[in-house]
Amino acid sequence: MSMGLALFPKDGQEGNTLLRQADMAMYQTKHRRHERLTWWQLNTVGTAQPDEMEAFDAYGEEAQILLTKTAGHFEAIRAQFVEQLYADLGNNLHAHGILCTLSAVEMSALKQRQAEHLRFLFAPGTTQEAIRTAARHLGAIHALVGVGAVLQLQSYALYRRxxxxxxxxxxxxxxxxxxxxxxxxxxxQDDLQVQVEAEQSTIGAYIRMLSEPxxxxxxxxxxxxSQALARLGQVPGLQGALLMRLNAHGMLTPESSSGPHAKEIVTVLTEPxxxxxxxxxxxxxxxxxxxxxxxxxxxSSASIAQGPQHQTWHSFASEMAIRSSLSIPIRDGFGQAVAVLSLFGAYPSQFESAVMQQFARNLRxxxxxxxxxxxxPAPVxxxxxASALRHLLFSGGLRMFMQPIVDLRxxxxVKxxxxxxxxxxxxxxxAPGVFLSLLGEADLNLLFRQGLxxxxxxxxxxxxxGLSIEISVNLPPRSMVDPDCPHWVEDALRRHGVAPHRLTLELLETQDIDTAAQDExxxxxxxxxxxxxxxxxxSGYSSLQRLSALPFATIKVDQGLLTRVRNNPIQTxxxxxxxxxxxxxxxRAVVVEGLEDEGLIEAARLLGAPYGQGYGLGRPMPADALVAWWQDGGRSIxxxxxxxxxxxxxxxxxxxxMRQHGNGVHCIAGLEHCPLTRFIADRHLQCGExxxxxxxxxxxxxxxxxxxxMIRLLVDQVRLEAIG
Structure with a gap:
């Protein structure tokens, strides 16, 4: 004996419905009569047992015949389901926020796609792999717009009912x-399971961005x-990622970009x-x-198409399939904005969910x-x-200018x-100030090798x-610690037949590289x-202890010191x-940089500087012009x-x-022969203080x-010269 049961009101509210449910339950218990534990069974519509699910192939020939025969029943409820679903979603706060970003035309198209998806799911010829493929795409979209598994389960429950x-x-x-x-x-279940997996994978791609070293x-x-932005541009659903910084004209200038439509976005944002x-x-x-x-x-902007602040952008965004945006201000250690990271999404409300908002905070x-x-960082x-300047480096645009270093005695x-x-x-x-800070590590290595x-x-x-001098070349800190750097230098010296002692490599110490690595x-x-x-x-970075410990042949006095000499002459x-x-x-040989005029040259020499460099001695010039400059006498000293x-x-x-501090030859006893006596007379100051x-x-x-x-009066005169 077998009996099927249906419960009111769970399985139905009408007598006829309950009878049909009980009839189906009786069929189920008869089907399982050899392994059942009881002779009766409650209705299990929509919750079939695993062995029953496995026994009946939902994609097999029998299922295809049955779905073909009953296709009209699926058609009958499709429109009802779609209308009921979106009515229910309208009462859900989060779902309502998503739907509000859609126009009437877009809402109609969305409902049509929903209906088509149902037709696809239950079409007799649809394969399991086809459902899984479609589900992966839908799951990614649902993850991006914030439609989670709960809403999907509710929609599937509605369809079952x-x-x-x-x-x-x-x-x-x-x-x-x-x-x-x-x-x-x-x-x-196949559709839902793969969608949930795709959602997890999509969100995981965003979360992994935050764990990048x-x-x-x-x-x-x-x-x-650029490396971080390149990774960001690969996450699902992003049409473009831009890093923008403020230029001198108050414009946010795209500094770098990545993503499928990044170049087009940059083109629009740089149009006058x-x-x-x-x-x-x-x-x-x-x-x-x-x-x-x-x-x-x-x-964040849930809908670029609807936002009035994007009015000039509407047509461009539509062409590039951009529906939403996220702008993240990047702050420095003082809390001031230094850049804006802008993300452009392929779907409306892409950055509005709680998960995406938390992602944005962590990304910042x-x-x-x-x-x-x-x-x-580089200038804006x-x-x-920036790309054009880097291309110029790679295509033979490098030119080496030469600035003389002169023996002040x-x-x-000399160099x-x-x-x-x-x-x-x-x-x-x-000028180097325009392009040097735009170059990455590999670019700087190439620049050094070409320049050397x-x-x-x-x-x-x-x-x-007939001009026999030495030459110095700047060596970037990161190029210096490259294991291949000594080979670059050795190969270049051998190739040109230059004795090593004629080459000076100028090193700018940095605290950003491990001291031990620099010393090695x-x-x-x-x-x-x-x-x-x-x-x-x-300049404030070099270590006096390391200067005494390491075999530097030359010390170069930072020209920044010289810029302060007329405002703070004694300290400088x-x-x-x-x-x-x-x-x-x-x-160690000492070179004083920044000797821009006669006063600085004279002061440096009187302070005992053996060598000098600066515009007052010789400006940087094309390498081919140095010999002519030298033959013409250069800066006459x-x-x-x-x-x-x-x-x-x-x-x-x-x-x-120097005289006050008792430095050698400057301690002249006789007033008549003191150089200051003649200096005072030449300026007609004999009767002055x-x-x-x-x-x-x-x-x-x-x-x-x-x-x-005397020093006080001379300081006043020096400061007056600075003002004048």
Whole structure:
């Protein structure tokens, strides 16, 4: 004996429906009579047992015949289901927010696609693999717009209920009714399972972005930012990712980009009249990126097509299938905006779900860490301009300009520093400040190797023209620690037949690279026989302890010190003199950079600097012009003499400061033969306060006070020159 049961109101509210449900339950218990434990069974419509599901192939020939025969029943409830589904979704707060971003036409199209998907699921010829393929695509979309598994389960439950109610009124035998439900349930479960897996995979791709390792401390911003952005542009659903920074004109300039439509987006954003600006009054300052910069808050747009702030963007966004956007302000260590990361989504409401909002917050933290771990970022240059400059490097646009380094005691040219420039096809020269910070690590390595070879080639040419000097080349810190760097240098020297001691590599110490790695790199280079120069001593980064411990042949005084000499002359001269004396004590040659005029040259020489470099001695010039400059006498500097006349107030101050500190030849006893006497006379100051104190300084009493007063008066004159 077998009995089927149906329960009110769970299985139906009408007597006829309950009878049909009980009839189906009885069929199920008869079908399982050999393994059943009881002779009765409750209705299990929509929840068939696993063995029953496996026994009936929802994609097999029997199922196809049955689905073909009953296709009209699926058609009968399709429209009802779609209308009921979207009515229910309208009452769900999150789903309603998504649907509100759609126009009437888009809503109609969405309902049509929903109906087509149902027709596809239950079409007799649809295979399991076809359902799984479609489900992967739908699952990714649902993940991006925030339609989770709960909403999908609710929609499937609605479909089951409507189908059961319809079949209960259909003239079908219990076995067919039951197997229709088995086929339906199996296909729905396949669809749901793969969609959920696709959702997890899609969200996982975004989450994995946040676990990408941060760049090492001291990384180059072009390398670190472009690599991180390239990874970001590959996540599902992104049409483009842009990194924008503020230029001098108040415009947010795309610095780099990635993603399928990134180039088109950049083209639009750089069109005149379409650039994003941070001016809150300008119509172009109303978009999410500008608002994110000003407010320092993450901004999202659920629908670009509907947002009034995107009005000028509507047609372009439609062409590129961009439906939503996310703008993330990147802050520095002081909490100020330094960049905006803008993401453009392929679907409406793509960045509105709680998961995506949390992703945006975490992504901002990740990028702020990237910023903090990088060396000084490049100036703001458009992506196209940066790409063009890098292409110029690769295509032979590098030119080496030479700046003379002069012996301040003899006036003789002793060395030239090779300085990188770029030359455009039209002949325009591009300064290093424009392109150097745009180059990544590999680019800088190439720049060094090309520059080194060009510099040595010029050195050989000068030898043939009778000019025998040394040459120095700047070595970027990260190129220095590259294990292949010594081989690059050795190969270049061998190729050009240049003795190693004629090459000086100028090293700028950085705290962004491990000190031990720098020291090891220095040792490897010294073994080649080349000279090393510690560049920019006094800039605040170099270590005096390392200077004494490592075999540097030359110290270069940072030209930044010289820029302050007329505002703070005593402090600056004291620092310069200390470095010069330290060079003597450590047997290091000292080059004072930044000698821009006669006063600076005179002061540096009187302070004891052996070598100088700067515009006042010789500007950077094309390598081919150096020989002509040398043959024409270069910057005429008379050999240093004890009784050499003073020419500038800065020189006079340096002279008196050295005399006050008892430095050798400057301690002249006789007033008549003192260079300051002639200097005062040449400026017709014999009756002034300076002459009076000068006479007392050469007297027998209170020389110290007189010297201090002279220095005070000379400092005033130097500062007046700076103002003038």
């Amino acid at each position: 409507l189908l059961i109610e319809h079949l209960n009124h259909a003239l079908l035998v219990a076995q067919d009714r039951y197997r229709i439900l088995l086929a339906t349930e199996s296909r729905l 941060l760049p090492p401390l001291g990384s180059l911003w072009p390398d670190a930012s 009249g379409f650039e994003a600006v941070v001016d809150p009054v300008s119509p172009r300052g109303q978009g999410p990126s500008a608002h994110a910069w000003r407010s320092l808050q993450i901004q 933290q990740h990028w702020e860490q990237i910023w903090l771990r990088c060396a000084t 240059v458009s992506e196209d301009r 003899s006036g003789r040219l 030239a520093e090779a300085l990188a420039r770029m030359q455009q096809p039209d002949g325009q020269i591009i 070879n060009a510099a040595l080639e010029h050195l050989v040419q000068w030898d043939a023209q 790199a220095v040792d490897r280079l010294v073994q080649l026989g080349v000279n090393l120069s510690m560049d920019d001593l006094g 001269m004291s620092m310069i003199r200390t470095i010069i004396q330290m060079g003597r004590d450590l047997d 008379a050999p240093s003499q004890d009784d050499q006349p003073l020419r500038t107030f800065l020189g006079a101050l340096a002279f008196q400061w 300076l002459a009076s104190w000068h006479a007392r300084a050469h007297g027998t009493e209170d020389r110290n006070t007189a010297s201090k007063e």
